[in-house]
Amino acid sequence: MFENLSERLDKIFRNLRGKGYLTEDNIKAGLREVRMALLEADVNFRIVKNFIAEVEKRALGVEVMKSLTPGQQVVKIVYEQLVNLMDTEGFQFKVFNNRLTKVMLVGLQGSGKTTACAKLAAFYRKKGIKPMLVACDVYRPAAVDQLKILGKQIGIPVVSEDTKNVLKIADSALSMADKEMVNLLIFDTAGRLHIDEPMMEEVARLKTHIKPDYIFFVADATTGQDAVTIAKEFYDKLAFDAVILTKLDGDARGGAALSIKAVTGKPVAFVGIGEKISDLEIFYPDRMASRILG
Numbered sequence: 001m002f003e004n005l006s007e008r009l010d011k012i013f014r015n016l017r018g019k020g021y022l023t024e025d026n027i028k029a030g031l032r033e034v035r036m037a038l039l040e041a042d043v044n045f046r047i048v049k050n051f052i053a054e055v056e057k058r059a060l061g062v063e064v065m066k067s068l069t070p071g072q073q074v075v076k077i078v079y080e081q082l083v084n085l086m087d088t089e090g091f092q093f094k095v096f097n098n099r100l101t102k103v104m105l106v107g108l109q110g111s112g113k114t115t116a117c118a119k120l121a122a123f124y125r126k127k128g129i130k131p132m133l134v135a136c137d138v139y140r141p142a143a144v145d146q147l148k149i150l151g152k153q154i155g156i157p158v159v160s161e162d163t164k165n166v167l168k169i170a171d172s173a174l175s176m177a178d179k180e181m182v183n184l185l186i187f188d189t190a191g192r193l194h195i196d197e198p199m200m201e202e203v204a205r206l207k208t209h210i211k212p213d214y215i216f217f218v219a220d221a222t223t224g225q226d227a228v229t230i231a232k233e234f235y236d237k238l239a240f241d242a243v244i245l246t247k248l249d250g251d252a253r254g255g256a257a258l259s260i261k262a263v264t265g266k267p268v269a270f271v272g273i274g275e276k277i278s279d280l281e282i283f284y285p286d287r288m289a290s291r292i293l294g
């Protein structure tokens, strides 16, 4: 995960730690390299600018200059600022125990949305929750079948209907969830290759109709800043609650993970780390920052 960024930072920090004491110039030179490494990892340039300014302000203060291990202190500051950048601000996905929890997954085609629906259902079933999946991605021809196949594989029911009217499918799902005493209803929604108005309108209509408790935006981490730009557009239209960042096992450089919270104001809640159903993890900023810093 983020090998290039980790290697670059490791080299920079090994160099800083190797010096007995640090001058202002040493710190500034080191941070210039950190800046380059972050930009090359495709982190949004405005975020990089603020990040470096913040780290520099702290690193040039007494806490580092007077320290016996100044290089180590700089690493600590970078770690803390990375955690801040990805802060989840207490966001926690909770399945209610006294009523149905409704979740909508939104995002572009290919982002891993359908897979994430099944992963999320399986993840919470392990915790004793009874999930059901709803196939509302009626435009991508294979999406409904794909969800049905995944549902069958993991033994979780999938609601689908031979109609393009997603509100009708949603109504059936809601009454079925009620009948079957389901706790968690997960809606897969329309995805296109590019954002388009009719898709957004349909998803917005579905949102108004079902009043979900949570909306997750599914973003493909390997697409870097594109994922962040798309996230912003989805946020403006749908005000999602959090992000599921997929394909972190692929050749993601880190840009999406490090920028999405600062750009949209909404945190990453889960990460997809493979194609298998079990490849879903809750996102912890401190663990991610540790991974990045190696």
Ligand code: GDP
Residues within 6 Å of the ligand: 107, 108, 109, 110, 111, 112, 113, 114, 115, 116, 143, 146, 191, 246, 247, 248, 249, 250, 271, 272, 273, 274, 275, 279
């Ligand atoms: P959708 O069009 O957004 O519903 O996307 P899909 O769920 O069909 O996923 C698109 C492709 O990405 C599929 O081949 C998935 O197996 C793959 N995929 C989804 N999540 C992950 C992940 O976390 N890691 C990897 N490596 N592949 C993933």
